[in-house]
Amino acid sequence: MKLPEASAPTERKPVVLIPSCNRMVGEHPFHIAGQKYVQAVRLAGCLPLIAPPTDAHSLPELLALADGVLLSGSPSNVHPDHFGEAVLDPTLPLDPERDALTLPLVRAAVAMGLPLLAICRGLQETNVALGGSLHQAVQEQEGMADHRAPPGQPPQVAYAEQHEVEIQAGGRLAALFGAGQRVAVNSLHGQGVKTLAPGLHIEALAPDGLVEAFSVRNASGYTLCLQWHPEWLAEQNPVSMAMLRDFGAACQAYRARRALGLSPLSNPKVMHAQPQ
Template sequence: MNRSEAKPIVLVPACNVAINSHPFHVAGKKYLDAVRLAGCLPLVVPSTALDDLDQLLDMADGIFLTGSPSNVHPSHFDEAVHNPALPLDPERDALTLPLIRLAVARGLPLFAVCRGFQETNVALGGSLHQAVQEQPGLHDHRAPEGQPPPIAYADTHPVQVMPGGQLEALLGHSHIQVNSLHGQGVKTLAPGLRIEAVAPDGLVEAFSVIADASRFALCVQWHPEWQAAQNPHSMALLRAFGQACREYHGKRDQVHPLPALLKNDSLRDPET
């Protein structure tokens, strides 16, 4: 197979979990299936040395950041842990936060879901509410406890799609219904990000990276990967992501200039 016939490679950073007291790198099947629906080849990336990130990105045509039961460690936005009972994954943070900054610098197509949405905001200089349900005026966006996935992932509220943005261009709607399974949410939006959708309580539900308006760089708080093949909104997003990855694949050998967003050294990991 020649290069032009190969499917675009999409990096999917893994979570870190213990199974029977042994450490495992894992990625949910529904996220990998979503990458395949986009017409791309998913490559699960375990925790790795920072020195290896450039080599990984050299082979990549896109990044898909998944959801996870774990939260971004609040030390990355200068806060202490609010609820020690909630799961954290510092190994994933150590991989994804510098990976996001490097991917944005290269102009790689980026699609981020739930935790990935939160990671991107933090990686680029934003902060999070650690418990959205405790904030005055904000609703409880968590899934109902103890319910099977078809109920937990059912659509629960509308989002308002902001006019003139990437999401409106892809969906062609001013409002869509989405599911909601998150406890954390955007507190301060990072510089260089554009709000693409908000929940009825005003919480940010989607944003895009605006360093390069022609590139697909979309992050959503809901879970479009859930039963994506039966959801026309999800498929519109995945098709657009896949097309962006194919276009990047065809131009991967070209030099991508550093976007203005990342010329600020404060946004880059000091070890990268």
């Protein structure tokens, strides 16, 4: 009997870590990640790997598996202890286990040039990890709009386009879409950037002046942090797909460098930066 010929090996996809959220389901603790974020990684041409909390000693081993990181949105907020404030509204959910993983992970990923795409809570924790602070209630700030989702609405309404952002010059979004362009986004959040961390470049602004996107100016690798949700119905949104492909290409390039035994230049100042 003639055996079938072995197929040619296919190129392995880049692995993208998605740090989990941590939630009780009934009386049992679960590590979870939203399906739309997993699908976004797949649309970027990468392989998603959900990462639960780990200790500081295991973080380098976890990062050694990765060719990129996607920080997802979440109902939970970054604990304000990390930027020197007390909790403003104790009814809002927190996730200290996620904070314990993502804040050092952000600093390590940026320092080692590991591509980073951060969405909503991910933008907020990146800013905090690198030394910035947050408004705990954007809607209570003078001159700021209410960026929260309409209450009690189904996802197709909550994630509909809410306002435009203006793309700023000199960044990754300007290279993709053009400086000064306005893009309608589905931005829905209660917290937002208060003080931008040192070394960050503003990529896009909301009409009320709130920072809606930033990157790390002198990072040796890809970084893009978005306050809105490009993962929502991404296949139907050319802007979202352009950003996901850009991220995927960066992860592929990182993987290729690793295969050749090369690594991006590290930035120890970022690695050891501490939040306020």
